[in-house]
Amino acid sequence: MIQSKMKWNFTYRDLSQTSEGLAGVTPLTRQLLEKREIYDAQTAESFLHPSLDDLHDPFLMDGMEKSISRVKEAIAQEEPILVFGDYDADGVSSTTLMVEALRKAGADCDFYIPNRFTEGYGPNEAAFRFASDSGYAVIITVDTGIAAIPEAAFAKELGIDLIITDHHEVQEVLPEAFSIIHPKTSADYPFQELAGVGVAFKFAQALLGRFPKEFLDLAVIGTIADLVPLKGENRILAAVGLQAISRSNRPGIQALREVCSIEGDMNEETIGFTIGPRLNAVGRLQDASPAVDLLLSESLEEAKEIAAFINQLNQERQKIVAAIAKEAEEMVMNQEGDTDNVIVVAKEGWNPGVLGIVASKLVRQFDRPSIVLAIDPEKGEAKGSARSIAAYDLFANCMEVRGRFLHFGGHAQAAGMTLKVEEIEGLRRDLIQLAEEKLSEDDYQQVLEVETTVALEDISLKQIEEVDQLRPFGMGNPKPLFHLKHTPKEVRLIGSKKNHLKFQFQSEQARVDGIAFGMGDLYSQLSPQATLDIVGELGINEWNGRKNLQVMIKDIRVDEWQLFDYRGSKHIEKNLVIPPAESYTAVSFRNQTKAPLDLPVFRAEDLPREGDMDGLLLIDLPQTMSQLSELLERLQVRKVFACYHLEESTFLKTWPSRDHFKWFYGMLLKRGSFNIEKESDLLADRKGWDRSMVEFISEVFFELDFVKIKNGIITVASQPSQKDLNESSLYREREEQLQMERTLYYSTYKELKDWFDQHLNQPSKHVKEEVVYGL
Structure with a gap:
């Protein structure tokens, strides 16, 4: 089981x-x-055959008209525009799409992505001051900005018109920006789950006044890589975008195809496990600009060089993740008591850029919401990422303790944060308490x-x-x-x-x-x-x-009990592994004291009259079959290990039939006597018997008073009584020993399993039987 x-x-x-x-x-x-939840033909048709015709008008989104008007004004007045992006795959594809759309519209524009390590997540005052000093009066954020309340105020002070396009969770207060384009702040917009690149795509459509199909290969990257729900508009952009990226002539996509050895059409797994991780890797280890340069590149030769560099970064990222994950797992395993309801681990020297991946690994291993933080001792701050289980809304619960963070943002299942080092323990206590109040034990199981x-x-x-x-x-x-x-x-x-x-x-x-x-x-x-x-x-x-x-x-x-057949094996120690959560019991019927893996050995009679066992090791054969069957009938065992050996086999010796007994007795009557010591070997050779069979027949006859034995000479008793062979205890013991060996040792695996099935008191199944409907 x-x-x-x-x-x-x-x-x-x-x-x-x-x-x-x-x-x-x-x-x-x-x-x-x-x-x-698709119950009608029209909805089914739209789902099974996603169509661009089902996309919504971008101008239904609040702030769109005002934003487009300001951009067109900047283009007319030749004002430069800065696209402020994020460093993940959604942010990189959003930045690329927005820059290309603006340039197609005639704008003088460039992009800026903050360095994760020196600037942190999202807009910051230093970057805005640099933009202002560089002559930018219009900044458009993509995939970021909805939580940038002080930064938006600072931009306003600098005279910058800040246009925020984002999709992350909206907090209590909105930034005081020139305009905000966000599905969840737009009551009239029918679909609120767009990725950052989806919002940028809508902006491009509104700006260009046409459907920008040339950007579908970019839209699919962020939509799939950012793990937004693939329904509604996201499903359309993903489905049609996969067709577009599979045919894309964009040099950056072609170079990624080559470095990733992608052949044929791409699917969601290609984006999620091949393209996305490589674009993410750049911003996780350094400035993310090369990822945007790759997608913007118009030269295949240049794109191949960047793609090779990005692939190398991804390999380095994998090694860093493995090392940090191992340390984090050991920290969780080494803590006293049970694993906390919410895992919070922090350490100096960890790379903040990969902590989201590490947090995901902890969630999968321990089934707990996990926060992984890198400590900066000079600043006295900890920065990191969090991932959660389905039942624990990370964003909502962290917002209840918002005061502990210097910066916080994200979604229900993923978030990023910065806090003072002295707040780490308080954050752990608060989140554990919230989990204890809201979650049941079942919620921690995937x-x-x-x-x-x-x-x-x-x-x-x-x-x-x-x-x-x-x-x-x-x-x-x-x-x-x-x-x-x-x-x-x-x-x-x-x-x-x-x-x-x-x-x-x-x-x-x-x-x-x-x-x-x-x-x-x-x-x-x-x-x-x-x-x-x-x-x-x-x-x-x-x-x-x-x-x-x-x-x-x-x-x-496995719902049924299991039999492991190690009969006669000399390699039990090599094959036998006891899972950490289970305990095994070794039992002996013949006072054996040595068991595999040095398990303590119990005599069969010393085991409890009834009990529930993970594993039972039978290290020797019972004296009788009933001895084993009685033991099995009173215990509930999930796994039985047949570990016994047979030093001397009765089964392999010739077993005398009743005709053998009859012939031997007739020979005695004819001869009058038989010298066991001197004549047994001769008789055995002549009849093709085994000497032990001659001796056994003699002993059974002696026990039944059919013969007398004196000084090794056997003679027929003068008036033997009528008795059946089964009345001899020696005969019965040998017959039972033979049957036991045949059943427990020389049987096939199936035969042995069938015997145990008849005698084992099987534990009740822990999984409820389900009603099964086939296909």
């Missing part, structure tokens, strides 16, 4: 109960759409929303193509997860560190591979022929022109 690491939420209903408003689609597609249960033979290329109609997947439209119950034909460790699992599931009609990244620790916990329950994403693995069905496994559980 293996418990799942996450909570499985089976969300599906009986397909016969679904809405009739979605006629014309398959039951699976209908179910997937209804899960996304939840997998399972679409439906699917049989192995129902998984097909057609079905997966049907699921792919819902692409692009992401926030607000997660990739569907499916439940599969099957016994794998093969399980093996893969990867250079052997930390991943690969399964082969096979039936007469189908074969599906399963990949479980990072789950290599389960290898020793999976017994042969164990039926697995898995939840994962269905997909196609294409290699050398062949398409193989596969499931990318997110979680695994």
Whole structure:
């Protein structure tokens, strides 16, 4: 039995109960759409076939008309315009898009992205003063600025018209800017979840007076990389943008394709795991300007040089993240008591630019909201990032203790902050208290929303193509997860560190591979022929022109007890691994004292009359079968390890049949006597028996008073009584020993498992059985 690491939420209903408003689609597609609250044909059509015609008028957004008017005035008067961006992938793509749009409109413009390490996040007074001194009277922010209240006031003092375009959470007070373009401050704008680049795209459309399709390859980067919900306008920009970026002739995109070895069409995973991280890496380690230069470049040769540099930075970023994550994990593991409800770790020397990634790793490992801070001892400040679990709104809870921060901003699941070092402990206490008040124990367990249960033979290329109609997947439209119950034909460790699992599931009609990244620790916990329950994403693995069905496994559980067969093995210590949260018990029936892994050994009779055990190690064979069956019937055991050896086998010796006994007795009657010591070997050779069989037959006859034995000479008793062989205790013991060896030692794995199934008092399943609706 293996418990799942996450909570499985089976969300599906009986397909016969679904809405009739979605006629014309398959039951699976209908179910997937209804899960996304799509119940009518028109909405379904818009979702399955995103169209640019469904985008909203940019002038519905408050501040748009005023802002466009001011920009056109600046262009007419030849006033230079500064685009003030952010250093992540959304900010970089927003900055690039805004600069290109302004230049197409005839503006004299440049861009400025603050240095994360020397300036921090967002607008700052020093940058605004520099802009003013450089002759800029108009500044347009992209993907930042909604929390820049003192900075906006300072810009006004300098005579700068500050136009804020942003999408981050709005705080209690808005900046006093020339204008603000933000979906969430625009009551009449139908969609409020645009990314920063989406807002910039709307600005470009309004400024140019046409639909700027040439910017779709930029819009898709920030929309997907910034993890905004992929629904409404975001879904349209992402879907159409993926087509655009796949065909893009932009030198920067071409160079990224080459350095990342991207072939064919791009999808959301290409952006999220390949393009986005590299653009993010620049601002995480240094000034983010090269990322904008890459996307603005008109020279393929120049773009290739920048892309190679950015790729190198990304590799360096990965090493830094790994080192900091290891330190942070050790800090959490080494704290006394249980893990805090909210993790807050801080240390000098950490790179502030990568702490968001580290925080994400802590959330995945410990299922806790996590804040990771880098301490600057000279300033006495700590700066860092936070990531959260679904049930804990990071932005809302941090806003309740807003006074502890020097700077704070972000979303429900991600935020950035700066605070005095002396505030760190107070922040930890406050957030832990808020978590204790608002969250239950279940809230700390990750939840997998399972679409439906699917049989192995129902998984097909057609079905997966049907699921792919819902692409692009992401926030607000997660990739569907499916439940599969099957016994794998093969399980093996893969990867250079052997930390991943690969399964082969096979039936007469189908074969599906399963990949479980990072789950290599389960290898020793999976017994042969164990039926697995898995939840994962269905997909196609294409290699050398062949398409193989596969499931990318997110979680695994085993509901049944498991048998691990180490009979006669000399390598038990190598294969036996006790998970940290489990405890195993070794039991002996024959007073053996040595157990694998130096576990303490209990005599069978000393174990409690009843109990619940993670693992039971049988280190020797019982004296009788009933001795073992009685033990198993009173205990509840999740895993049984057959670790016993057999020094001397009864099973391998020749077992005498009743005809053997009959012939031997007739021989005695004919001869009158038999010298056991001198004649046993001769008889055994002549009959093809074993000497021990001759001796055993003699001892059974002696016990039954059929013969007399004196000085090694056996003779027939004068008046033997009529008795059956089973009346001999020696015969019965040998017969039981033979049966025990046959059942417990020389049986196949399946035969041994079947015997234990009949006698084991199996623990109740901890997972509720779900009603299953197939596809």
